[in-house]
Amino acid sequence: MSRFIQELRNCGYNLASCAERLEVFPRLGVNFWQKMRISWTPRKEDPIDNLITLFIDGQKVSADIIAKQISPFFVDAALEMRLVERKGDLLQSSFCLFPCYGKYLVTDHAEKNTAINQVMWLWGESYLLGGFVKRISRRRAIDLGTGSGVHAILASDHCARVVGADVSPRAIAFSNFNAALNEKSNIDFVMSDLFDSIEGTCDLLVSNVPYAPDTAAKASDNFWSGGIDGTELLRRVVEALPTRLDPDGTAHINSLFPNPPGTKIKDHFDAWLGGNLTEWDVLDHTWPVPQYQDLLSDQPFHGDMSAWRFGVVSMRRSRNGQGWWKEVAGSSLFFRKDGSCSVIADHDAA
Template identity: 30%
Template sequence: MRLNGAMTESSVDLLRRDLVSAHFSVAALGGLWGEVAAAALYRGQRIPALRALEAHRSGTSAPLATLGRLFVLGDAVPVESLAAALPALGVPGAIGLGLVDVKDGDALPLLDLRPYSFVDALGPGEWWIASDLGELALGRALPEDHVLGVGGASMTLSGLMLQAPVASALDLGTGCGIQALHASRHADRVVATDVSQRALELAAFNAGLNGVGNIDFRLGSLFDPVEGERFEHIVSNPPFVITPRSEGVPAYDYRDGGMVGDALVEAVIESAGDYLAPGGVAQLLANWEYGGDGDAFDRVRGWLDSGRAAGLDAWVVERDVQDAAEYAETWIRDGGTRPGTREFDDLLGAWIDDFAARDVTAVGFGYVLLRRPETGSPSLRRLERLHGSLGRHEAGLGVHLGAALAAHDWQAGTSDAELEAALLTVAPDVTEERHSWPGDEGPTAMVLRQGGGFGRTVQAGTALIAFVGACDGELSVGAIVAAIAQLLEVDAAALTEELLPAIRGLIDDGFLVPVA
């Protein structure tokens, strides 16, 4: 198949061969244009990278420079340069795949095609991902049927993705297919849905280009294409962006689900449980509205506590909050409309009017994890705010989330008596900090700090700090607490009653690890 017709399998194989031969990779491109140009690209400026590639018009690096200029930077290249960069596929083959057009001796990009690298539980990997041209290449606002490439939200979700092997996974709203590709690494079978036929075609192209054959692509809205099916893992970066339902406001397929406010997120949360197998987990990015003086978590809690979601475990993490105007500005710029223009001002006015009419003052953004219990009632209901940057740690949160779920299940299924008999060790990424005023004999504050995961900090008292310090897997919880009670000259039963809830919390958060 091809994007606008029929694309033969052999043409994709030829393209793959050429990309490998040109060393079309993240590291190789970065080596050509350097750190300064890479930083400029991150800010949306391509001129430094274009200038850097000028030095590579000939020589062994010329094919890589040509492909980078054409497909990553969105700039025209001479036809003869493209022919040299794609010797197996050829320019006619590139035209046939819908990658380029030719005009006046130049090849013009029709798609963005770039390398994408990652590291997951199986190790490092790299793919080539095709998507529609961005605003940098188009020089204008995006069309409403734009198929987005790999962006910050995509990388956030892929970093959050649980990676335990499963038989089946669902990518809800697949877009260019990046989450389906990630899911294919740990799922025997993946179903990827989208309301956009063009998105599905690009996603299928990306799967074929990267030799991934276990993804079934289906056209339809949300869960409609998988009615009656259940999955062990559901992932979704749904079109959750809150958009005014006003004339003249673009409704982008990749981000706008056509509902009012945060109703789409509510709908996904309400429906997800119907498609989860026992023990199955759904993970999605989401946002939620703050109304008046109300707390958005009350709103989210209402979604979780009522209807079909009530039987699910739930863990919601709010990572950021934007006031209504800032939220509007973010997504207007995302569509390629620049501040300082009449169009930008009109769109901002429409957004602010919509929020004001519904008494929305701010919007929170974060992650939602839902799980259907294997048996019995839900045991996990956690809504928390963890604002601020996680830096490089966010990319590896999937492994941490999996470990945290397992730790929660262990402690939730362990009685107090069993916990007292258990052996615990301190996680290797945990450090202890002590702070004191100059001249004081003892510390005024003691903090446990997590190096990985969510980078949590816990301010702890003398007894809890002493307990954690003694957790080396040799003594039981009860024996350590008894020894601390003797040292502090306090009642052992009372100290046990005080410490056990805190110990359970430290297990949930990954500070303490049960000895198998």
């Protein structure tokens, strides 16, 4: 596995090269976004284009070309790991393989398929949340709704121990594979309904649990449903903060915040924290999404979305008992042209 990863690195399959080709980096899940697909024409002579075609767009690529452009070893290893199948002279993959801040993550193919409980491919939000976390030394991180394991694997570089939790056995299998692929040995992936099967606390919490209001699927049935009003899992995560986050810890919560008309994220957090929101310093990196389009639910929400927001809310306990809530203006310009994230949620710098 390490040579396979090394060859991906050596050939330049990274965020910068993908951003250069796909323009708006967070839309790397290109085949799900038809508009994006139209604007991009892969060149056969370009190894990165071929890897994007194979591993992001799900299209066939010549095995000989990949062997020549990367190496015969790379093709053999991909076949042996079953990341690709051979179809005559061509290779095809049923999975995605994303570069992500120096790591590589395998996910399910980036197109809705209800025959399996799909492991979510990396959307913009995965890169956003991964980019926002301040990468300082930590004792223990917990990643709720780990999916591919992306946030647990990113945390493993700077945290002594990491726990990644998911209710989906398929997600746990992918996470374990991805941890091995990235040579990580300090992560425990556990089947857990949020914190339910995890003991103890953490000083870094990363959460991207399902958030879409969905009347067709119950919360946790898939990677997108947050129950009828979308907040079922989000509420439980916030309610658990006082007992699960260490006094010096930070929590980063990515979500859609489907606020009913006239309400704000703050109102819900205060209620979920028992009226004690003033004990917390909060960086609110969310932006309004009144045009939010749910592409996944069989019965998406069609009511008033005027107060809905999307993004990351980062929280730590107030240092002086006088907490604050800072709305940090966001317009989705979080990524630089080279695919790196330009924002770190840093309470000390706020």
